[in-house]
Amino acid sequence: MTQYTVDEEGLYQPARMHMDRSSKDYDPRAAAVAAEQGAADSVPDAQYIYGLFLHTGEAGVQRDTATAAEMFALSASGGCKPASIVAAEMTRNDADLMDRLLPLRLRGELGDTDACRRLFELYDNGAECVRKDHVEAVRFYTVCAEDDDVVAQDVVGFMYMMGKGVRKDRDAAVYWLNRASDNGSGSAMYHMGQMYDQGLCDTEPDIKQAVQWYRRGAEAGDMDAQFSLGCIYTLPRSKYTNEREAAVMFSKAAEQGHAEAQYQIGMMCAYGQGVKRDPSLAVRWLESACEGGFQQAMVDYANMSFEGQVIPKDLEKAAHWFTVAANRCNGYAQYALACMYGNGFYYEQSDETALKWFREAAEMGEVNSQYCLACFYYEGRGTEKDLSEAAMWFDQAADQGHPAAKAFLGMLQVTGSGTRQDVAEGLRNLNESAEQGYFEAQYYLGKLYYEGKYVDRNIPRAKKFLSLASKQGDRDAMALLNKIKTERSK
Secondary structure, eight states: OOOOOBOTTOOBHHHHTTSOTTSTTOOHHHHHHHHHHHHHTTOHHHHHHHHHHHHHTOTTOOOOHHHHHHHHHHHHHTTOHHHHHHHHHHHHSOHHHHHHHHHHHHHHHTTOHHHHHHHHHHHHHOOSSSOOOHHHHHHHHHHHHHTTOHHHHHHHHHHHHHTSSSOOOHHHHHHHHHHHHHTTOHHHHHHHHHHHHHTOTTOOOOHHHHHHHHHHHHHTTOHHHHHHHHHHHTSTTSTTOOHHHHHHHHHHHHHTTOHHHHHHHHHHHHHTSSSOOOHHHHHHHHHHHHHTTOHHHHHHHHHHHHHOSSSOOOHHHHHHHHHHHHHTTOHHHHHHHHHHHHHTSSSOOOHHHHHHHHHHHHHTTOHHHHHHHHHHHHHTSSSOOOHHHHHHHHHHHHHTTOHHHHHHHHHHHHHTSSSOOOHHHHHHHHHHHHHTTOHHHHHHHHHHHHHOSSSOOOHHHHHHHHHHHHHTTOHHHHHHHHHHHHHHHO
16 A cells, blocks of 8 residues: 655645645645545545535536545544544535535635635634534634735734634744734734733733733724823822823824724823813723723723712713613613612612612622612612511622621611521621721610610710711711710710
8 A cells, every 4th residue: 555644743744745735746636646545545534625616616627515524434433633624514514505505615725815714714703504613713824824914924823822723832923923013013022022021921011021012902002002002101109100101102092993992092081191181182082992991991980970070071971881881781881870870869769670680780790789779678678678688688798898888788688677686796797897897786786785785785885986976977876875865964
């Protein structure tokens, strides 16, 4: 039997050498003949290639889709991944779709860069006819990179850097990113800076190298490089700290539509950091960032519009952007929207709608909403009074350190209201809340020690806690403290 050459990647060289468009040996007909010979000797890659020629009827091969399917199945069973992909696609797609897909694949295997570019898009993103497969995407796009396609070089380098579809390989990443950079790709320069900035792909973090690459990318007009350089300039107490230069970089990236850069320069204009304070310009950039989908911009711009301190007060804008962010599951925006409905700011007051938004945010872990939702159940606002639900949400918020929630939970635990009575645990929560300075916990502890119902009566301790609450202006604590003083004077 003839010995056929298969390289370390399992590629059948007698056929593959005739499929390389850059080679003097490029000859699809010769590739088909060699693939048929290799298929007869059960070489998986040869079976896959021959299957493509059989299915398409290209290069003088008699079209035979049934035998092609057999070739793909045999190749797949022999461990050829491309054949496995094709075999799976043939089970999912109808014949007409495969008649369009397989000629594209054959052209890709023959080094047609237009076909390879299209195959990359298909397998990188996934489509109706194919499933996402980054390995296959990189394999085809590397053909374009080798043909000096600068976008492909950048993308392939980035995929090696991130391990997307290929094993992370710093040498390969640097090779392709350098080639793309040499071809003028600002994006590749940014990715090189990113590698040194974040220590990606087993690279030792090196802020000096990162800045050099970001500067090259910024000068080439890459908005991500401009934004990243701006962020480095805002680092506190660094040799690179320079708010004025940060503003320049953020402005350049913002002009190109970088939403986070628009947010940053908008906030700098609002507060006069690195630039002259300009509320109208701040509004312009913050609105652009919001429209670009940056949620932090939506929340901060809505807050600023609500408060009216650094930009003009505008409750309509506040309500709009809180609502947009809330519908995108931003917990803080949901909390703020609930407060607007609960207090009747801009919207007609509605405890029911406030409850809805508090619950949405609480279930996402937003601590203030957990506390407010508990209060609504405790008071029966917008819903039936339910102490067990109140205790459950106070507990959730207390676990996140909310002092008021600890106080209310402690009170419920001491009395056994809505939860199992546990005086010791209740006192622990009340004391923690009191130590955090929460006046109601201080008042309730003073009241507990004065009354002596759940704990031993202790007037000096009662006076201590009531005095702390009184200093914060709590009228109930003042009244009870005066009562104790009157009783002691008799």
